[in-house]
Amino acid sequence: MLIDGGIGFDAAKIGEHARRVEAEGYDGAWAAETGHDPLVTLAIAAGATERLELGTGITVAFGRSPMITATMANDVQLLSKGRLLLGLGSQIKPHIERRYSMPWSHPAARMREYIQAMHAIWDNWYDGTKLDFKGDFYTFNLMTPFFNPGPNPYGRPKVFLAAVGALMTEVAGEVADGILVHGFTTEQYLREVTLPAIAKGLAKSGRERSSFQVSYPGFVVTGDTDEQMEKATVAVKAQIAFYASTPAYRGVLELHGWGDLQSELHPLSKQGEWAKMGGLISDDVLNTFAVVAPRKEVASRVRERFGDVIDRFSFYMPYKLEPELLAEMLAGFRA
Numbered sequence: 001m002l003i004d005g006g007i008g009f010d011a012a013k014i015g016e017h018a019r020r021v022e023a024e025g026y027d028g029a030w031a032a033e034t035g036h037d038p039l040v041t042l043a044i045a046a047g048a049t050e051r052l053e054l055g056t057g058i059t060v061a062f063g064r065s066p067m068i069t070a071t072m073a074n075d076v077q078l079l080s081k082g083r084l085l086l087g088l089g090s091q092i093k094p095h096i097e098r099r100y101s102m103p104w105s106h107p108a109a110r111m112r113e114y115i116q117a118m119h120a121i122w123d124n125w126y127d128g129t130k131l132d133f134k135g136d137f138y139t140f141n142l143m144t145p146f147f148n149p150g151p152n153p154y155g156r157p158k159v160f161l162a163a164v165g166a167l168m169t170e171v172a173g174e175v176a177d178g179i180l181v182h183g184f185t186t187e188q189y190l191r192e193v194t195l196p197a198i199a200k201g202l203a204k205s206g207r208e209r210s211s212f213q214v215s216y217p218g219f220v221v222t223g224d225t226d227e228q229m230e231k232a233t234v235a236v237k238a239q240i241a242f243y244a245s246t247p248a249y250r251g252v253l254e255l256h257g258w259g260d261l262q263s264e265l266h267p268l269s270k271q272g273e274w275a276k277m278g279g280l281i282s283d284d285v286l287n288t289f290a291v292v293a294p295r296k297e298v299a300s301r302v303r304e305r306f307g308d309v310i311d312r313f314s315f316y317m318p319y320k321l322e323p324e325l326l327a328e329m330l331a332g333f334r335a
Contacts, residue, residue: 001302001303001306001307001310001311001312001313001333002027002028002311002312002313003025003026003027003312003313003314003330003333004026004027004028004029004030004053004055004215004312004313004314005021005024005026005028005029005030005314005315006021006029006030006031006032006057006314007021007029007030007031007041007042007045007054008031008032009031009035009036009041014041014044014045014048015044015045015047015048016048017045018044018045018048018049018052018054019048019049021049021052022049022050022051022052024327024330025327025330025331025334026052026330027052027053027312028052028053028054028055028085028312029045029052029053029054029055030055030056030057030085030087030314031045031054031055031056031057032056032057032058033056033058033059033060037059038056038057038058038059039056039059039072039073039075039076042054042055042056042076042080042084043075043076043079045080046076046079046080046081046083046084047079049080049083051083052083053083053084053085054076054080054083054084054085055084055085055086055087055160055215056085056086056087056088057087057162057180057217058087058088058089058162058180059086059087059088059089060089060090060091060095060096060100061088061089061090061091061111061114062090062091062096062100062102062103062104062107062110062111062114063091063095063096063099063100063102065138066114066117066118066121066138066140067121067140069086069088069118070117070118070121070122071149073086073118073157074122074125074149074152074157075149076157077152077154077155077156077157078152078153078154080154081154082154082155084157084158085157085158085160085178086157086158086159086160087160087161087162087180087215088111088114088115088159088160088161088162088176089161089162089180090107090110090111090162090168092248103137105137106137107168108165108167108168108170108171109136109137110137111161111168111171112171112174112175113135113136113137113138114137114138115159115161115171115175115176116133116135116175117133117135117138117140118159119156119175120132120133120140121133121140121143122152122156124143124148125143125148125149125150125151125152126151126152126155126156127151131143158177158178158213159175159176159177159178160172160176160177160178160179160180160213160215161175161176161178161179161180162179162180162182163179163180163181163182163194164181164182164184164185164248164249164251164252165248165251166193166196166197167197169193169194169197169198169201170197170198170200170201170204171201172198172201173197173198173199173200173201173202173203173204173205173212174201174202174204174205175201175205176212177211177212177213178212178213178214178215178311178312179194179198179212179213179214179215180215181194181214181215181216181217181310182217182243182249183216183217183218183219183239183243183316184240184243184244184249184252184289185216185252185289186252186255186256186288186289187288187305187306187309188255188256188288189252189255190214190216190306190309190310191309192255193251193255194214195214195309198212198214213311213312214309214310214311214312215310215311215312215313215314216306216309216310216312216313216314217313217314217315217316218290218291218302218306218313218314218315218316219236219239219240219289219290219291219316219317220232220236220290220291220293220298220302220315220316220317221233221236221286221290221291221292221293222291222292222293222294222295222298222317222321222329223294223295223321224294224295224325229294231319232317232319232321233286233292234278235317235318235319236286236289236290236317236318236319237278237279237281237286238274238275238277238278238281238318239316239318240278240281240285240286240289240290241265241274241277241278241280241281242269242274242277244258244261244262244265244281244285245262245265245266245268245269245277246262246266246269247262247266249262250262256288258285261280261285264280265277265280268280291305295325295328295329296328296329296332298329298332299329299332299333299335300332302333303333313333315329
């Protein structure tokens with residue numbers, strides 16, 4: 001199991017942060033798209049590291065043309081000497097239409113075509129295949145030598161797709177190299193919904209499970225004292241409540257018979273009752289969504305629950321843990 005960390009955006013310290021993540025022994029590091037472009041972050045991180053895989057978690061696909069994404073990803077693949085993991089996500093309709101002023105429709109079908117279009121573009125650059133992509137959402141049939149970067153000696157980047165629902169998960173299995181599982185996912189959901197959908201998609205593309213990676217940012221509640229454990233519990237319950245209030249994630253709750261929890265939390269989210277929302281997350285719900293364990297037992301608990309399901313794991317901890325304690329926890333995965 002590969003263990004990944006993260007890289008935040010600090011214009012003066014991206015390289016320093018990336019070097020530290022690599023030195024601490026992580027296999028990869030993900031940069032998020034919030035107020036900054038993750039591919040820019042990773043372009044800087046690429047020059048500061050040597051072996052660390054660098055992933056976008058996520059790049060908002062529908063906010064960009066596939067040509068723009070293919071171009072930027074190709075550049076970071078070159079700069080990192082083949083270490084880019086291009087994580088794509090659809091975002092949600094209000095953000096695509098109102099924040100990006102871009103079209104939204106049929107997200108699973110559009111995402112399948114988006115990734116296929118990027119592959120057609122890379123085929124043109126790398127293999128000289130004529131660019132003649134015609135789909136329902138995207139058309140690309142013009143590429144002159146002036147705009148063609150030429151072959152990439154490190155090949156095309158691996159593409160990961162963020163998915164929760166079965167349809168988008170199937171698309172990941174069909175056209176991507178891996179899936180970015182949402183943190184609001186349980187072991188049962190992974191086994192009963194995610195993996196079967198991946199298998200269905202892989203079958204369509206004639207590939208084996210061994211060619212595909214499942215990356216999971218799992219909630220972890222840990223600490224060395226009762227005070228630390230309580231602080232972590234409150235923070236993780238609040239984050240679970242935030243996701244549980246979102247209608248798009250109701251299916252995860254319904255699998256466990258907790259659909260009514262979403263109905264209870266959603267109105268509270270509209271009222272900004274964040275503290276009250278966290279109080280509605282029972283210990284049963286917490287333990288289903290999170291690994292709750294003393295720091296020295298986290299690695300064994302993660303392996304026990306997810307060792308045969310996922311390929312990459314990262315710590316989803318919406319609270320602060322001292323760097324030396326985090327390093328010791330990471331070391332547990334190497335034992």
